[in-house]
Amino acid sequence: MTDLAPHPPVSYDDVVAALPRVHDLLKPTPLLEWPGLGKLVGGRFFLKHENHQPVGAFKVRGGVNLASMLTEDERRAGLLGCSTGNHGQSLAFAAARFGISCTIVVPVGNNPGKNEAMRRLGATVIEHGQDFDEARGHIEEELAGQGARYVHSANEPALIAGVGTMAWEIFQELPEPDVVLVPIGLGSGVCGTGLVARALRPATQVIGVQASGAAAVARTWQTGQWTTTQRAQTWAEGMATRVPARMTLEIMRSVMDDVLLVDDDDLRKACRTLLEHTHNLAEGAGAATLAAAVRYRERFADQTVVGILSGGNLDSAELPAILATEPY
Secondary structure, three states: OOOOOOOOOOOHHHHHHHHHHHHOOOOOOOEEEOHHHHHHHOOEEEEEEHHHOOOOEOOHHHHHHHHHOOOHHHHHHOEEEEOOOHHHHHHHHHHHHHOOOEEEEEOOOOOHHHHHHHHHOOOEEEEOOOOHHHHHHHHHHHHOOOOOEEEOOOOOHHHHHHHHHHHHHHHHHOOOOOEEEEEOOOOHHHHHHHHHHHHHOOOOEEEEEEEOOOOHHHHHHHHOOOOOOOOOOOOOHHHOOOOOOHHHHHHHHHHOOEEEEEOHHHHHHHHHHHHHHHOOOOOHHHHHHHHHHHHOHHHHOOOEEEEEEOEOOOOHHHHHHHHOOOOO
16 A cells, blocks of 8 residues: 555545535435434434435535536536446536536446436446446546546545535534444545544544445455455445545545444345335445444444435345345
């Protein structure tokens, strides 16, 4: 990890600068305390409902912030991205608002609901590769450099600053949380959250959550050794990454306190519990923070915990297994 730059490329000031751009198009999302979930965790438990965003996920904040800052030449050239869905919807939503063309590459067999949502927003969707990282490789080797502005889903300061606005909203309503739990795909959400927490309340622990079957980011952060995996073995496509991103890892080293792993059964049980208690449908990544809070409940006893419900774009094919699972 010694080849990483010593200074984070995004600051709290960048998050503050993003606020008017983001709030011009997106209303603050609810931060709600759920006493029943608190009993499961052993303390107070709040959810930041990013599933209430117009595309059903937090990443739209980053897309809006980035698109609003593009030059006229970049807007004419269009946007290009790789996604399993939420980053792609974010770019497609923002592109539509600013009159920009948008192309998204997704893995073959990707969540069909997310694919259709991107198309409804006006994006061209190309299916390529067996997973996110193969799709990303296709862009970076074949498509990037052909004119469109390639927007990596993590290595983009404007995205990180934009998604950091969700954490700013949390601290306006709840100034002294003990812990904020954030799901990790490549880490833009936990980076933005950590930047805000370090500026507004350094005592708040910012803890990432990753799927145990796709733990490359967690292992790299824990060991300091660049770690990749051959497969991303999780049904939660929002966390199904095999190769970390350097920019977000760089930031995580200074703003993230720990990372926890949850397995796919934990995620299904958390989805089922969220449906039971809150009547909100969460996708796998969105349920990860509750899964971690319950699995590691001894760690969070008697504390005020915020979980980022990062998205609600569940593949309907997963719903039967979730409904057949007993809640916590």
